[in-house]
């Protein structure tokens with residue numbers, strides 16, 4: 001990667017290199033882009049576009065950008081009264097978007113140039129062009145004349161540091177309607193996230209329609225009531241039935257919506273633990289036979305899938321239906337927090353241990369995950385799971401999501417496996433973001449904005465080769481104590497802005513002072529979008 005370069009106001013773009021200008025940065029003049037681009041040069045001058053903006057979109061695959069460009073131009077028309085018109089043949093456009101297969105831009109990278117009353121966006125793939133548009137969207141300001149914009153005269157060469165830039169949402173503990181899920185994805189995409197990890201099954205609710213097993217949603221999508229605050233013992237419930245699931249049609253709608261924003265949706269179907277809602281529907285999949293109720297209390301449950309042939313047949317059928325809905329290469333199978341007590345006590349589980357020559361229940365979990373991996377591989381998909389899948393031996397091609405700190409990720413990378421870093425220490429957005437005293441009830445922890453900004457996904461312990469296995473990072477939004485869309489946004493923003501910069505910008509461009517200078521502009525955008533983020537000065 002070339003060193004980052006920020007040119008100064010008054011350095012003409014025409015200069016061959018910014019080195020010829022003065023060398024002291026003028027930080028207050030830097031256009032406020034989050035995440036900060038890899039390289040930018042600006043002159044401090046502005047250009048005006050409008051009232052009629054002629055647009056061209058060309059190049060291989062550029063049609064994939066058409067829906068996003070359409071949504072974007074509508075937004076500009078609503079905001080600024082700008083009128084857009086496609087360029088006719090041979091007409092020179094004001095806003096030029098090109099996918100150029102010859103461009104040197106790396107995957108998802110782009111160049112953006114605003115000069116001479118014209119904005120030129122170019123990328124070697126449609127995703128890069130989408131990100132160029134996201135950046136342009138943060139640059140425009142209302143012009144003096146009605147229906148016009150001003151843009152800074154600027155040149156940007158940008159590309160992501162990491163290819164996996166994720167956010168997760170738990171819809172098991174609390175259910176979030178399709179409209180909110182779409183909004184969550186739209187917001188992510190504005191800040192150049194590209195993976196939405198949809199945690200669809202839990203002890204407290206099964207949220208995805210599966211035709212072969214209708215009781216998963218008839219029974220598993222409803223719990224009798226919900227735990228009130230932290231009343232575990234004695235348990236206090238709210239006495240109100242709580243239900244919700246997504247139909248296949250709704251899931252297709254979300255996947256398509258995300259694809260238009262270059263976001264891949266990774267479904268999570270939890271196994272062998274966090275499966276009480278499924279066991280309530282089909283108790284024969286457990287080791288004890290049940291009966292079970294969909295959990296009303298938070299926490300880790302001892303009842304998990306029994307490793308019977310019936311369970312594997314069930315999971316493969318469920319996964320086949322899931323694969324039909326989600327084109328994602330990665331399928332998340334959970335794997336975390338699966339107590340081994342039921343397997344220790346189960347004749348069937350012990351017989352599997354004997355039959356397969358396994359040392360203990362941890363190796364049995366490994367056997368379980370390997371079987372599921374073999375199945376996914378046979379369908380040309382890849383398995384990703386929480387770091388407990390390391391215990392008892394990692395499945396051959398598995399990717400590890402390291403959540404209990406970085407150690408699981410370090411170990412997996414050393415074994416030559418890919419990893420996604422999601423440690424509780426920095427990116428659990430269900431944790432408090434300020435002194436709990438003034439905050440709504442949260443699960444615990446304390447992860448303020450600057451802590452998220454300081455997250456480094458590549459641990460210093462890794463060699464360069466091993467570090468190459470770190471695909472990126474992800475924020476996790478677990479929802480035991482997050483019951484509404486408003487609250488989910490409050491917990492996610494502005495922290496998601498900080499993480500966006502961690503995952504996109506080169507390390508040398510990451511600078512807390514700079515980020516806090518650019519933050520007010522980003523928050524103004526969130527205000528405009530009606531995002532109910534946590535205000536910085538809230539007490």
Ligand code: ACM
Nearest residue numbers: 336337386403478
């Ligand atoms: C997790 O937070 N149990 C992955």
